[in-house]
Amino acid sequence: MLKLTQHMYSWEPSLALYDFYERAAYNHILASQDHATGMMSYFVPLNMGAEKGFSDPEDNWTCCHGTGMENHAKYGEGIYYHSDNELYVNLYIPSSVDWSPKGLKLKMSTAMPLSEKATIAIEATPKDPLTIKLRCPGWLTKPMVARVAGKTYQGKAGEYLAINRTWKAGDTIVVTIPLALRTESMPDNPKRVAILYGPVVLAGIWDKSTSSATVPVLVVGDKPVAKWLSRVRGNELRFLSSGSVKPMNLTFMPFPEVQHEKYSVYFDMFSKEQWSAKEAEYRAEEKRLKEIEARTVDLFAIGEMQPERDHNLAGERTSAGDIFGRKYRHADGGGWFSFDLKVDSDKANVFVMTYWGSDRPPRTFDIFVDGVKVATQALNNNAPERFFDVEYMIPPELTKAKKKVSIKIQALPGNTAGGVFGVRMLRS
Numbered sequence: 001m002l003k004l005t006q007h008m009y010s011w012e013p014s015l016a017l018y019d020f021y022e023r024a025a026y027n028h029i030l031a032s033q034d035h036a037t038g039m040m041s042y043f044v045p046l047n048m049g050a051e052k053g054f055s056d057p058e059d060n061w062t063c064c065h066g067t068g069m070e071n072h073a074k075y076g077e078g079i080y081y082h083s084d085n086e087l088y089v090n091l092y093i094p095s096s097v098d099w100s101p102k103g104l105k106l107k108m109s110t111a112m113p114l115s116e117k118a119t120i121a122i123e124a125t126p127k128d129p130l131t132i133k134l135r136c137p138g139w140l141t142k143p144m145v146a147r148v149a150g151k152t153y154q155g156k157a158g159e160y161l162a163i164n165r166t167w168k169a170g171d172t173i174v175v176t177i178p179l180a181l182r183t184e185s186m187p188d189n190p191k192r193v194a195i196l197y198g199p200v201v202l203a204g205i206w207d208k209s210t211s212s213a214t215v216p217v218l219v220v221g222d223k224p225v226a227k228w229l230s231r232v233r234g235n236e237l238r239f240l241s242s243g244s245v246k247p248m249n250l251t252f253m254p255f256p257e258v259q260h261e262k263y264s265v266y267f268d269m270f271s272k273e274q275w276s277a278k279e280a281e282y283r284a285e286e287k288r289l290k291e292i293e294a295r296t297v298d299l300f301a302i303g304e305m306q307p308e309r310d311h312n313l314a315g316e317r318t319s320a321g322d323i324f325g326r327k328y329r330h331a332d333g334g335g336w337f338s339f340d341l342k343v344d345s346d347k348a349n350v351f352v353m354t355y356w357g358s359d360r361p362p363r364t365f366d367i368f369v370d371g372v373k374v375a376t377q378a379l380n381n382n383a384p385e386r387f388f389d390v391e392y393m394i395p396p397e398l399t400k401a402k403k404k405v406s407i408k409i410q411a412l413p414g415n416t417a418g419g420v421f422g423v424r425m426l427r428s
Helices: 002-011 015-032 063-071 272-295 305-310
Strands: 080-083 086-089 095-099 104-110 117-124 130-136 144-148 151-155 159-165 172-176 181-186 189-197 200-206 217-219 229-231 239-241 251-254 262-264 266-270 296-300 314-323 326-342 349-356 364-369 372-378 387-394 404-411 417-420 422-427
Touching: 002 015, 015 063, 015 130, 015 200, 080 095, 130 144, 130 172, 144 159, 151 159, 217 272, 266 272, 272 296, 272 422, 296 326, 326 422, 349 417, 372 387, 404 417
Parallel strands: 086 130, 217 266
Antiparallel strands: 080 086, 095 104, 104 117, 117 172, 130 159, 144 151, 144 172, 181 189, 189 200, 189 266, 200 251, 200 262, 229 239, 239 251, 296 422, 314 326, 326 404, 326 417, 349 387, 349 422, 364 372, 364 404
């Protein structure tokens, strides 16, 4: 995505593209490495109460780990661009430029986001005037300010602050990039938010002994984040909640700095009245999900490339798609698809498949376990406008002394099998 963004930006320099680039570089790429060992994370989890897992020097390597190695040698890319007589400064990262054809050399020093300051020192210059364009990020809540030779320039969020002058060696641009706390909502749920400080996402750090069923929530109503989260004095970027996170206060730190801690990035927001009314229901749902997690033998993210490879997906006339933010797989025209799932041979097993409740005929299909038909499923507006789960019991003789079984979804003639939006194997 960062490579694609660079290409798109070179065609048309859009600031919105670099808001994305900055966010992804800080909060995904930088967050995917163990900063002590250099090892990579195949998958950076964002579920509540997650922990990152990293590769080791000899085992559990995939193609994505290889890309992960490459990523961390590329932080110097995309900071600067040039066009004719203009130099674009898009990221505030310690770096230098030698634009030889123009005779321009400069060096940028900054500790952003720990500090709001960035200093650009001009070391060599062309004879003719040249424009330096400083990106004003879209997340700014106040104007960005640059000072050069006693003159002050201002720029608003989402525009370039352009400084055109005949530069001299020894000139210095001192940039102030106002950093502030803010929240951003999930696209489908305005009351589930992430907390950001400037370009970085903040993670709330759990006590490792805290049960995963005790998910912290924000009981803040409509109060702005600066009213309930305050920065801790010191040389690190840390924030402390002030009694507004339930059931326990949390320390928040930049997500790229999280290594082996237990954390949450997204939080549900409530008013005091809403939380009083919802707490019992909310905790009961947490308990239910925790119990399902404890019973899970295998979880299959169907429609995702690597999980489908891991589960030996095969089929005919089958395809994957994405709707309502969820991946699915189906098979048209009497087609089929199959996959392997782990089982617990010492227990009774039941697998669960998730469907979209508004799917309508012709969608009838047979379900086989190691060649034995265990169910016929018809989708006929079963649960309008919501997803629903169906459990399928597996006869014990089909899992005896086995580590896995093959599940086949076979459409009846003229029908479509699925779509299937999720698959999980459980101990019954």
